[in-house]
Amino acid sequence: LSSDTDVSDNDVVEGVEVRVAKSIYMVSDGTGWTAEHCVNAALGQFDYCLVDHGCPVNTHLFSGIDDAEKLVEIIKQAAKQGALLVYTLADPSMAVYAKQACKLWSVRCTDVLGPIIEEIASHLEVSPSGLPRGASGRNFPLSEEYFRRIEAVEFTIKQDDGACPQNLAKADIILTGVSRTGKTPLSIYLAQKGYKVANVPIVMGVEMPKTLFKVDENKVFGLTINPVVLKNIRKARARTLGFGSEARSNYSEMDHVRQELEFAGRIFAENPVWPVIDVTGKAIEETAAVILRLYHDRKQKFTMPTISKRY
Amino acid sequence: LSSDTDVSDNDVVEGVEVRVAKSIYMVSDGTGWTAEHCVNAALGQFDYCLVDHGCPVNTHLFSGIDDAEKLVEIIKQAAKQGALLVYTLADPSMAVYAKQACKLWSVRCTDVLGPIIEEIASHLEVSPSGLPRGASGRNFPLSEEYFRRIEAVEFTIKQDDGACPQNLAKADIILTGVSRTGKTPLSIYLAQKGYKVANVPIVMGVEMPKTLFKVDENKVFGLTINPVVLKNIRKARARTLGFGSEARSNYSEMDHVRQELEFAGRIFAENPVWPVIDVTGKAIEETAAVILRLYHDRKQKFTMPTISKRY
Ligand SMILES: Nc1ncnc2c1ncn2[C@@H]1O[C@H](COP(=O)(O)O)[C@@H](O)[C@H]1O
Ligand SMILES: Nc1ncnc2c1ncn2[C@@H]1O[C@H](COP(=O)(O)O)[C@@H](O)[C@H]1O
Ligand SMILES: [Mg+2]
Ligand SMILES: [Mg+2]
Numbered sequence: 001l002s003s004d005t006d007v008s009d010n011d012v013v014e015g016v017e018v019r020v021a022k023s024i025y026m027v028s029d030g031t032g033w034t035a036e037h038c039v040n041a042a043l044g045q046f047d048y049c050l051v052d053h054g055c056p057v058n059t060h061l062f063s064g065i066d067d068a069e070k071l072v073e074i075i076k077q078a079a080k081q082g083a084l085l086v087y088t089l090a091d092p093s094m095a096v097y098a099k100q101a102c103k104l105w106s107v108r109c110t111d112v113l114g115p116i117i118e119e120i121a122s123h124l125e126v127s128p129s130g131l132p133r134g135a136s137g138r139n140f141p142l143s144e145e146y147f148r149r150i151e152a153v154e155f156t157i158k159q160d161d162g163a164c165p166q167n168l169a170k171a172d173i174i175l176t177g178v179s180r181t182g183k184t185p186l187s188i189y190l191a192q193k194g195y196k197v198a199n200v201p202i203v204m205g206v207e208m209p210k211t212l213f214k215v216d217e218n219k220v221f222g223l224t225i226n227p228v229v230l231k232n233i234r235k236a237r238a239r240t241l242g243f244g245s246e247a248r249s250n251y252s253e254m255d256h257v258r259q260e261l262e263f264a265g266r267i268f269a270e271n272p273v274w275p276v277i278d279v280t281g282k283a284i285e286e287t288a289a290v291i292l293r294l295y296h297d298r299k300q301k302f303t304m305p306t307i308s309k310r311y
Numbered sequence: 312l313s314s315d316t317d318v319s320d321n322d323v324v325e326g327v328e329v330r331v332a333k334s335i336y337m338v339s340d341g342t343g344w345t346a347e348h349c350v351n352a353a354l355g356q357f358d359y360c361l362v363d364h365g366c367p368v369n370t371h372l373f374s375g376i377d378d379a380e381k382l383v384e385i386i387k388q389a390a391k392q393g394a395l396l397v398y399t400l401a402d403p404s405m406a407v408y409a410k411q412a413c414k415l416w417s418v419r420c421t422d423v424l425g426p427i428i429e430e431i432a433s434h435l436e437v438s439p440s441g442l443p444r445g446a447s448g449r450n451f452p453l454s455e456e457y458f459r460r461i462e463a464v465e466f467t468i469k470q471d472d473g474a475c476p477q478n479l480a481k482a483d484i485i486l487t488g489v490s491r492t493g494k495t496p497l498s499i500y501l502a503q504k505g506y507k508v509a510n511v512p513i514v515m516g517v518e519m520p521k522t523l524f525k526v527d528e529n530k531v532f533g534l535t536i537n538p539v540v541l542k543n544i545r546k547a548r549a550r551t552l553g554f555g556s557e558a559r560s561n562y563s564e565m566d567h568v569r570q571e572l573e574f575a576g577r578i579f580a581e582n583p584v585w586p587v588i589d590v591t592g593k594a595i596e597e598t599a600a601v602i603l604r605l606y607h608d609r610k611q612k613f614t615m616p617t618i619s620k621r622y
Contacts, residue, residue, distance in 0.1 A: 021621065022434055022435055024431070024434070030352075030597070030600075031596050031597055031599070031600035032600060032618075033348075033596055033600070034348055034349060034352045037344075037345055037348050037349075038345060038348075038349065038423070038424060038427055039427065039431075041341075041345045041399070041424060042424050042427045042428045042431055043431070043622050044401075044444055045401060045428050045431075045432075045439035045440050045441070045442075046431065046432075046435060046437060046439060046440070047440065048440055049435070049437050050622045051621065051622060055435045055436075055437055056621060056622065057435070057621070057622040058619060058620070058621050058622075059619065059620050059621075059622065060617045060618070060619045061617055061618040061619070061620075062615055062616075062617050063600045063604060063618075064600065064601075064604070065615075070615060073614065073615060074615060077615075084430055084431065084434040086427060086430075088352070090355075090356060108430055108433065108434055109430075110426050110427050110430045112349070112427065113349060113352060113353050115421050115426070116349055116350065116353045116397060116421050116423065117353045117356050119395055119397075119419055119420075119421045120335070120350075120353055120354070120356075120357065120395065121356075121357075122419065123333055123335070123395040123419055124333055124357060124360070124366045124368070125366075126357060126360050126366055128356035128357060129356050129357070129358065129359055130356070131356075133355055133594075133597070134593075134597065146594075147547060147551075149496070150493070150495075150496045150595075151551065153495060153496045153499050154495055154496075157468050157471055157495065157499070160468055182461070184461075184464060184465055184468065185460070185461045185464045185465075188464050188468070188499060188502075188503065189503070191499075192499065192500070192503065236458060240458075240462065282445075283444075283457075284461075285342050285344055286341070286342055286444070286445065288342070289341075289342035289343060289344070289374045289375065290375075293374060293375070303384065304373055304376075304381060304384060304385060305373075306371045306372055306373050307343075307371070307372040307374075308369060308370065308371045308372070309369070309370050309372075310332065310362065310367065310368070310369050310370075311354050311361045311362060311367070311368040311369075311370065
């Protein structure tokens with residue numbers, strides 16, 4: 001995934017014309033984030049040939065498409081551009097309409113949620129409402145869950161980077177690790193899912209807050225990473241921050257990186273209950289999945305770890 | 312969506328037995344977030360009957376399921392529990408296996424991404440890799456995009472609640488509005504999508520930072536909300552924060568709320584380029600969709616606003 005502003009579908013790179021990008025249109029009567037999430041995951045299956053390897057793709061997300069007129073305009077445009085159409089439309093007449101128009105104008109298309117909604121309907125033996133999320137008449141639930149998430153985000157921001165160690169007891173999850181192991185983005189990712197997260201940096205020569213060793217050990221997670229990868233991440237980071245060359249050398253030099261990871265390793269060894277997660281080569285959401293699997297594992301009736309919710 | 316820890320499928324509420332919850336199992340060889348996102352959106356279609364209205368649902372998310380043995384165990388359990396199985400499995404042999412096992416044990420099931428991946432494959436005229444995201448051999452791209460997102464999150468945290476007004480020029484998006492219009496969670500949501508966001512509170516009697524009026528007007532968004540709804544949100548908030556009754560009355564009393572929203576309205580009127588978005592009844596991700604639609608609108612070749620990316 002590169003720049004999100006370039007919508008030209010036919011690029012010239014350094015004078016050489018590359019293959020024309022194929023388009024994927026995503027259409028939703030809501031936000032479009034579901035379609036985007038699915039297309040993004042699906043495109044993971046084509047990583048090996050995207051952008052620089054011969055099959056570039058441009059995606060175009062159309063949200064809030066709640067009437068047939070707008071829908072037709074988009075499908076016509078898709079036909080002109082030879083685009084694939086991926087849609088989520090709650091109103092069954094809109095979904096049928098999309099399908100028919102695509103057939104008429106020979107646009108390849110796929111309904112993301114239709115099949116799941118159908119299965120759930122049969123499973124629950126009730127019918128879907130057919131109402132898009134923004135439909136008037138739907139009254140927005142200012143639910144406990146909603147407030148809980150917002151509170152989690154606000155808590156987590158305040159606890160970033162070791163701030164307010166006196167609040168560690170209030171956190172659901174505490175992350176600890178050396179600089180650039182991804183504590184901050186990971187904390188925020190988990191907060192969005194409703195967990196109050198605090199992160200505590202491990203810095204050589206700096207004492208860890210005492211409160212960290214007084215809280216429930218089961219909620220503390222250590223992060224570690226391959227030293228060579230960390231060195232490279234820090235080099236990039238130091239460039240961004242514009243560190244002077246001296247500070248940089250200390251921060252991102254191999255010897256220092258190794259020593260710091262060893263220092264962290266000793267702290268982890270002294271706290272054997274903390275799971276230690278190697279984040280090397282993991283996206284933020286992958287590490288989040290590992291942590292939440294472990295976090296929920298204690299409360300399970302399943303033999304396999306699972307995250308359970310009630311709707 | 313209520314508590315995420317209760318996995319009992321048969322509840323007794325105040326002595327009265329309610330209908331047994333139906334289960335949905337979500338299985339992924341990756342994080343499971345795609346399946347979860349889709350099930351969550353799909354369940355929006357059944358809002359009217361979930362938890363308190365007679366068709367409660369329990370979801371169980373199994374992530375990192377990358378071998379047939381684990382898969383079989385889960386499907387057997389699903390059969391026992393009469394659960395619906397929703398899966399995303401990149402390895403085609405695993406996907407086929409899931410389908411066959413579900414047929415054998417009469418488990419209702421649906422493949423979330425299979426159909427999209429197939430359509431994309433035909434569209435691009437290349438084959439999917441069939442490799443799950445965590446597969447060994449896949450080398451993790453520490454891409455520019457990846458670092459850009461992390462930087463956006465870190466920037467956004469630092470700019471929360473009017474902090475560091477000297478940095479407003481560096482933000483991609485600036486949100487402004489009175490307390491409890493959702494500036495913080497919205498900022499974080501947008502940051503996760505790669506935008507550097509700053510939020511500036513509007514407080515009656517407090518001067519706005521001068522820099523706000525010097526930056527590119529096109530990146531500033533005002534948030535407003537229905538006064539009655541805001542009053543209720545603030546009441547809930549004051550309770551959470553444990554404000555004394557005096558501070559609370561000022562913060563959440565109807566008169567004060569109205570005056571403050573009018574004060575904000577005057578600032579918005581003086582800055583007519585700023586779009587003003589009414590967040591009443593909108594989830595964070597819905598407001599985010601509106602803002603990004605406006606944000607990207609300027610750079611479009613489409614008649615319909617779209618968010619475009621290149622993969
Ligand atoms: N809470 C909800 N209630 C009803 N429909 C929803 C809800 N959330 C998402 N949807 C529908 O699910 C599809 C995907 O939503 P979105 O991710 O906002 O594009 C759209 O058709 C929405 O209308
Ligand atoms: N970057 C990626 N590369 C390959 N496959 C992916 C990628 N991201 C997601 N997937 C696949 O898409 C499905 C959904 O992923 P997840 O949301 O992690 O459960 C799984 O089958 C993953 O293996
Ligand atoms: Mg940090
Ligand atoms: Mg705030």
